[in-house]
Amino acid sequence: MHVPHAVLVFATTCAALTAQADRLELGLRLRSFERALAAQPDPARRDAAFVALERGVQAFFRLDTAAVAEAVTDAEAALAGGERSAGQRFAASLQLVLPARLLTAGDRVRFSLRPCWSSGIEQPEQFSLQVRIEPTGQTLSLTVRELPNGGELPLGDTAAGDHALHWRLLAGDTVLGERTAFFSVVDDLAPRLDALDAAAATAGKDLEGLTLVALSRTLRTMTRRRGEETVLPGARLLAEAELLARAVAAGTPFYGPSRDGQFWLRVPTATGTFSVRLLVPPPTDGKQPLVLALHGAGGSENLFFDGYGDGEIVRQCAQRGFYLCAPRAGFGVPDLPALVDALARRYPIDPQRVLLVGHSMGAAMAVGAASRNPARFTAVAALGGGGDVRDGEALRRLPFFVGTGSRDFLRGSATTLRERLRALEVPVEWREYPGVEHLAVVQIALPDVFTWFDRTLAR
Numbered sequence: 526m527h528v529p530h531a532v533l534v535f536a537t538t539c540a541a542l543t544a545q546a547d548r549l550e551l552g553l554r555l556r557s558f559e560r561a562l563a564a565q566p567d568p569a570r571r572d573a574a575f576v577a578l579e580r581g582v583q584a585f586f587r588l589d590t591a592a593v594a595e596a597v598t599d600a601e602a603a604l605a606g607g608e609r610s611a612g613q614r615f616a617a618s619l620q621l622v623l624p625a626r627l628l629t630a631g632d633r634v635r636f637s638l639r640p641c642w643s644s645g646i647e648q649p650e651q652f653s654l655q656v657r658i659e660p661t662g663q664t665l666s667l668t669v670r671e672l673p674n675g676g677e678l679p680l681g682d683t684a685a686g687d688h689a690l691h692w693r694l695l696a697g698d699t700v701l702g703e704r705t706a707f708f709s710v711v712d713d714l715a716p717r718l719d720a721l722d723a724a725a726a727t728a729g730k731d732l733e734g735l736t737l738v739a740l741s742r743t744l745r746t747m748t749r750r751r752g753e754e755t756v757l758p759g760a761r762l763l764a765e766a767e768l769l770a771r772a773v774a775a776g777t778p779f780y781g782p783s784r785d786g787q788f789w790l791r792v793p794t795a796t797g798t799f800s801v802r803l804l805v806p807p808p809t810d811g812k813q814p815l816v817l818a819l820h821g822a823g824g825s826e827n828l829f830f831d832g833y834g835d836g837e838i839v840r841q842c843a844q845r846g847f848y849l850c851a852p853r854a855g856f857g858v859p860d861l862p863a864l865v866d867a868l869a870r871r872y873p874i875d876p877q878r879v880l881l882v883g884h885s886m887g888a889a890m891a892v893g894a895a896s897r898n899p900a901r902f903t904a905v906a907a908l909g910g911g912g913d914v915r916d917g918e919a920l921r922r923l924p925f926f927v928g929t930g931s932r933d934f935l936r937g938s939a940t941t942l943r944e945r946l947r948a949l950e951v952p953v954e955w956r957e958y959p960g961v962e963h964l965a966v967v968q969i970a971l972p973d974v975f976t977w978f979d980r981t982l983a984r
Contacts (some may be wrong), residue, residue, distance in 0.1 A: 546594035546641045548754035550620050552832065553704070554594050558601040559835040559968055565604040572960045573603035575932055579962040582934065585823060591642035594620075611646050616694040616702035618644035619672070621656075623690070623706055627747035627759040629714035632680055634658065634690060636706070639673035648672070649696035659689040669694075685710050687758045709747070709759030717763060718744060724770035732871065733772060733779050735791035735798060740766040743789070755827040762789075782808045782872050787830070787839075794863035801864070802826040804842055804849035805872065812875035814903075814982065815848040815868065817861060819887030821909070826853045833884065834968030841975040848874055854886070858893035862901045880978050882906040884967050885935065889913075892925075892942065899923045904981040906974045909966045911938030916949050924952040926977050928970040930961030 546554075558578070565571060581596030598617050602609055609617070620641040628634065638654055648669070656678055657664045665678040678690075688710060693703035711717065718741075725741040728734030740762060747759050765788075772779035780788060785805045792799045806813060818829040818838055829838050829851045842849040852864060861881070868874055881902050883891030892912025895905045899919040906926040914920065925946055929939035936957075946953040954977055958969050 546590040546620065547622075547752045549752040549756075550622075550641060551590060551594055551597070552755050552827070553706075554597045554601075555832050556835050557704075558597050558604075559832065559837075561601045561604045562965060562968060563834065563837075567606075568960075570604050570606050574600040575930075575960055575962045575965060577603050578964055579932055579934075582963045595642045610701075612649040612696050612699070612701045615644050615646040615649060618642050618646075619694065621654075621690075621692050621704070621706050622675075622752075623708055624750045625748050626708045626753070626757070627714065627744060627763075628680065628708060628710050630680065630683075630685060630710055630712045632710075633677040634680065634708060635675065635677045636690070636692075637673060637675035638669065649701070651695075651697040653695050654692060655695065656690055656692045658683055659691055680710060683710055685712055685760055687760050707756045709757075709761075709763075711760050711763055714748070717767065718748070721763075721766055721770060724773060728773050730793060732790060732792055732867075733769060735793060736780070736789070737766065737769050737773055739789065739791045739800070740769065754825060755831045778871075780871065789826070792864060792867050794860065794867045796860045796863045799859070799864050799867075800826055800853040802830050802851045803868075804830075804839055804847075806843065806846045806848060808873070809846060812873045812878075813846055813848055814878035814880060815850060815865065815874045816842055816880045816882065816978075817865070817891075818849065818851040819854055819859075819881075819883035819890045820851065821885030821887050824854075824887075826851045834971055837968055837971045838882070841971060845975070845979075847880075848872060854890060858890055858897065861894045862898050865901065876901075878903050878982060880904050880906075880981075882908065882971075882974060883910070884908045885910045885963065888939075895923060895925075896920060904978055906970075906977070907939065907942060908970050908974070909933055909939070909963050910935045911940075911942035914942070914945055914949065914951070921950050924954070924981055926954045926956070926974055928956040928958065928966060928974070930958045930963065930966040930969070932960060932962040933966060934963055 577596050577600035581593045584592035584596060618641055619638055622637045624635050652669045654667045654669050661683050663681050667676050688708055690706040690708060694701045721741045725738045728737045744763055769779050785807050788803050790801050790803055792801055820828040830836055865879055869876055879902050881891045881895060888907035888910030889912035891905055892907055892914055895902050896915045902923060904924050908928045927939055927943045929936045943953055943955050956973055958966060961969050
């Protein structure tokens, strides 16, 4: 189905909008960059990308999300090489915002085209937006007269499920840029969400009950303007939540080793509750290793799964049949042994093979957790950061991997950690990656980390 060429249907409310990038927009751009980085072997283009990305890291700590998005986009352009036209740079500065990412069948996909940052470039002539639902191919072409503005595309016969919305910006017939947004469609959305809310209201405080409450809130969030920080499979999550609600009502466990895949869980422990994202591998006859991944400041449990290397750690763990748990971290050192104990009561995790990896703030947390309870971990990888270590006989038997980029603004912290570990006679594997900055070091280092994990486990 093709909707004829039309002027944007929502009236512009103001001539200008303060440019900003929400967490979802930053996440989408970061994932796109990480994919491009993995596909580009040319050292010169990588170096140029790291220079641009370094600006993004600096902007992040200034809380300037628009500048972060611009720097990440410039970094991806550097990987591609060549000069971008003014029109391409203008198109790159725009974002397509979906007020709702979870829709009921027969509804419309509403969207708004607006600046992500102020490019300072005049809008090209004959500027238009084309959106297309995948895989149905329903398309809408809109003339863009001024920004911000928006439109809507009927779902038509789009089936229930998780879908992509491909969009491109054109000047006449010339494509200036194209990207993808995501949304989910379900049947009878409102009554199903109401039923979930009712089930969550009476849920207990165990893993199933707490997770049901969290999933109910997440699905409600997907129907409103507030954006998630990653692409969520709304249709899949709703189906999972409904099965979970039945298990909660029956008082039976729902999550366990027989249900493999990725899950967002709320895990109660002896000392608190963790929000985690968990990769459950296919079951085997024995117990399996667990990797705990601690994200950097401003991130969440989704960053290792979706951001760093576009989920490189997920691929590494899946190849080996490892469990992977990424907890949402605040400030301070989390009680990781309590989390491991809670997971091991539910899953066949080998407590003698717990591998710890952290980036930036997460590196400091990993070092702190290992220093406090060295006997609970098998190996520790600290990337793009350092941390305080305590002397002790048990620590001297715990091997460390310390990785940093030569452009990393926390290279000094990583170097200090290396020297402190050596002074305490702790075995340490040191890697410095030439030209790499603070963020990209995770993608670059993870293959080396897992090769080192393999050697450590073999010993």
